[in-house]
Amino acid sequence: MSDEEIVNKILSGETRLYEKLMRKYNQQLYRISMSIINDDKEAEDIMQTAYLNAFRQLANFKQRSTFNTWLTRILINESLLHKKRKQKQERTLMENNYIDHDDYTPLNSLMNKELKLLLERAVSTLPEKYRMVFVMREVQGMSTNETMEALNIGESNVKIRLNRAKDMLRAELNNYWQPQELYEFNLVRCDVIVNYVMNEILK
Template identity: 35%
Template sequence: MTSKTALKPHLEPFSALSDFEVAQRVLNGDMPLFELLMRRYNRRLFLVARSILKDDALAEDVVQESYLIAFEHLAQFKGPDGFGAWLVRIGSRQAMRMLRRRSRLGLVSNEPGLADEAPAPARMEPEQIQIDREASHLLERELDRLPRDFRIIFVLRELEELSTAETAESLEITPGTVKSRLHRARSLLQLRLSRPLAAMKADAFPFAGTRCDRIVATVFERLSAKS
């Protein structure tokens, strides 16, 4: 399962290509097509990094660094499946390195800002829109209070909707560990929330186009500077 971020029109003709096929084209010189892989996985990689760092700006930096690493080592991806899991492993390791570095320096992250707001359906009443946004922001804040290992599992299973097997592969842990941590995360969150989780998670951490576009543009700028 890939990210829910919509593709740009110029990428639509390539939307049916598998991750492995796209990677092979990039390795054969079609560098601009790397954008397709980024847009497929931007949200997932950002949410994983943010679940570790609890800071939007730092998470965005990690995503950019992770794509640069992935591009440099793209030939190591043997496929045909598992590109998303490979990216998550790169991203989570980068995020953990940053967390350890900041810890050694005695730095404390600021409270993360609100996520980019997604457009609300026109048919909804303004009062309901506000209620839903407040509920989503509450879920985001409570998720930040969970232990890091629980946060990552919840993000991948509930927000990105990966299967237990996909989550286990991404984090290099057993399916049983995924299940137990997810159960604990759900239980802890539900104790703190007045509404059912299912009614709140759909709008949590929306990945607006501005951030997605910025990540793509910055990565390509840095790749061009290296070439």
């Protein structure tokens, strides 16, 4: 059953089918949000908000693009909005001399934690516009067209940003990285997101 068919069934009253869409796209949305936010807990909160927003706007999904692209745009917008709010809060704290800089803390779910830390730190140093394209294309495996639509940029920009991101990463990682291990979103996290959103929807 296609995403669009599932959406139509949800709109017809089969609300619980929304869980299928969430489980399908949890990994993708997590990775993309992490490429913007770089904080796993905040990324999970953003995903929950994005899923709820998407559900509430489901009737407005006109299928001019794929559901995947439509949902990804909502996630990106929510992530960027969250980042903007956070930066504003940090500026306020800095002005009042109360900011406390925490050391970067890696996720702890992979066997090779040292490699994972190296990869995620390297990706996190990329400028945002390159990092987003890199995660969407190379980590998540989205197509050029999907990336173009989600970010509202042209094909040449996608290719230029991706190549530039690879050049910057290659300098640090000597062309060695494992995209399937980057920003892993395990089953426990998946269940937490799904259960929270479904509980909100079914209230």
